[in-house]
Amino acid sequence: MSDKTTIGVGMVGYAFMGRVHSQAWRSVSAFFDLPLSPRMAAIAGRSKERTEAAAAQLGWAAAETDWRELVKRDDVQIVDICTPGDSHAEIAVAALEAGKHVICEKPLANTVAEAEVMVAAAATAPGKSMVAFNYRRVPAIALARRYVEQGRIGEIRHVRAAYLQDWIVDPDFPLVWRLQKDKAGAGALGDIGSHIVDAAQFITGQRILGVSALTETFIKERPLAAESAGLGATASAEKGTVTVDDAALFIGRLSGGGVASFEATRFASGRKNAMRIEINGSLGSLAFDFEAMNELWVSEGGGGFERILVTEPDHPYVGAWWPPGHGLGYEHTFTHEIKDFLEAVATGADPTPSFADGLRVQRVLEAVERSAAEGSRYTNVED
Numbered sequence: 156m157s158d159k160t161t162i163g164v165g166m167v168g169y170a171f172m173g174r175v176h177s178q179a180w181r182s183v184s185a186f187f188d189l190p191l192s193p194r195m196a197a198i199a200g201r202s203k204e205r206t207e208a209a210a211a212q213l214g215w216a217a218a219e220t221d222w223r224e225l226v227k228r229d230d231v232q233i234v235d236i237c238t239p240g241d242s243h244a245e246i247a248v249a250a251l252e253a254g255k256h257v258i259c260e261k262p263l264a265n266t267v268a269e270a271e272v273m274v275a276a277a278a279t280a281p282g283k284s285m286v287a288f289n290y291r292r293v294p295a296i297a298l299a300r301r302y303v304e305q306g307r308i309g310e311i312r313h314v315r316a317a318y319l320q321d322w323i324v325d326p327d328f329p330l331v332w333r334l335q336k337d338k339a340g341a342g343a344l345g346d347i348g349s350h351i352v353d354a355a356q357f358i359t360g361q362r363i364l365g366v367s368a369l370t371e372t373f374i375k376e377r378p379l380a381a382e383s384a385g386l387g388a389t390a391s392a393e394k395g396t397v398t399v400d401d402a403a404l405f406i407g408r409l410s411g412g413g414v415a416s417f418e419a420t421r422f423a424s425g426r427k428n429a430m431r432i433e434i435n436g437s438l439g440s441l442a443f444d445f446e447a448m449n450e451l452w453v454s455e456g457g458g459g460f461e462r463i464l465v466t467e468p469d470h471p472y473v474g475a476w477w478p479p480g481h482g483l484g485y486e487h488t489f490t491h492e493i494k495d496f497l498e499a500v501a502t503g504a505d506p507t508p509s510f511a512d513g514l515r516v517q518r519v520l521e522a523v524e525r526s527a528a529e530g531s532r533y534t535n536v537e538d
Contacts, residue, residue: 163196163230167222168237169209172260177213179489186475187494190501199225226250239332240340244269251280256500260287262349263513265340267521270514277510285496285506286513288353292491295451297471299441300358309438311359314415316351316432319423329380330395342399348419352519361411363519365535368405368526405523449482
């Protein structure tokens with residue numbers, strides 16, 4: 156019999172992110188020795204049939220068709236938000252006001268104003284809150300941050316980051332919610348650009364102060380989605396307008412004096428999930444590509460790059476898993492973030508990235524949009 160305290164979890168949303176988060180909640184206690192034991196109490200979604208099916212398949216004890224009912228449940232102490240961005244603020248604020256702990260998918264919100272409301276609610280709430288930038292929990296990225304903190308690459312001069320996908324190259328791909336500004340907030344910029352903004356600030360420990368940007372929408376109209384559940388939606392004959400960017404490129408200044416470049420696109424044919432970042436410092440460099448996520452490339456002392464296979468027990472998170480050389484995958488990053496979140500809740504620590512960190516990213520995204528609208532004009536990030 157376990158003497159650990161059980162904590163109830165309620166999740167809102169059951170599509171792509173809901174499945175990934177469910178896997179993390181199911182597996183975290185099997186690999187990490189935690190002070191709390193999560194119980195998957197309930198899942199919420201609008202469709203009764205689909206939510207009940209998701210509960211049975213993903214391991215949730217109960218199903219709700221109204222997220223408000225989930226928030227009210229006495230057996231739910233943590234609310235996990237896996238919905239499109241247009242509902243993040245309403246759900247998070249309600250959950251925090253109800254005394255729940257909250258973990259919310261990225262980006263934190265669709266606008267700076269919404270994110271500010273969420274930060275204000277988090278600041279006065281008894282519960283803990285975190286935004287789910289899962290790439291911070293890739294062992295190689297966490298190791299890169301460690302190297303920067305140790306001063307191994309010296310003063311940071313350059314950051315270059317890109318996130319390249321190709322899943323909407325086909326002009327007949329349907330108009331899913333990620334291509335609609337009122338639901339998603341932004342296109343490639345918010346969906347994947349937010350990840351590289353957060354990763355750059357996380358690894359370097361610096362803020363992005365200002366940007367100069369371009370955005371483009373290559374396919375202006377797409378077939379309406381007959382099914383709106385996610386990336387596997389089917390198309391109808393009728394068309395609708397794409398209201399988000401397909402690609403975003405911007406340069407920026409860092410608070411430590413360095414410069415940075417960023418590219419986010421879902422039109423890079425042949426690139427499936429190439430989230431890349433390179434840091435050049437006065438003493439060396441670091442380079443990472445998620446399509447080889449167990450590798451970190453390091454250059455020190457003026458030499459060439461050396462490949463480090465990030466699977467050793469002393470590497471971040473890795474000791475809980477497999478023997479050296481046995482790589483981890485995408486799903487493990489979510490297990491790591493759930494592990495960190497539960498530890499923070501148990502000890503009373505403030506989880507990271509916080510809602511304030513999410514707001515900081517949101518301000519960068521808004522500055523990119525303003526700069527692009529003004530013709531690439533340099534735009535300060537108000538932070």
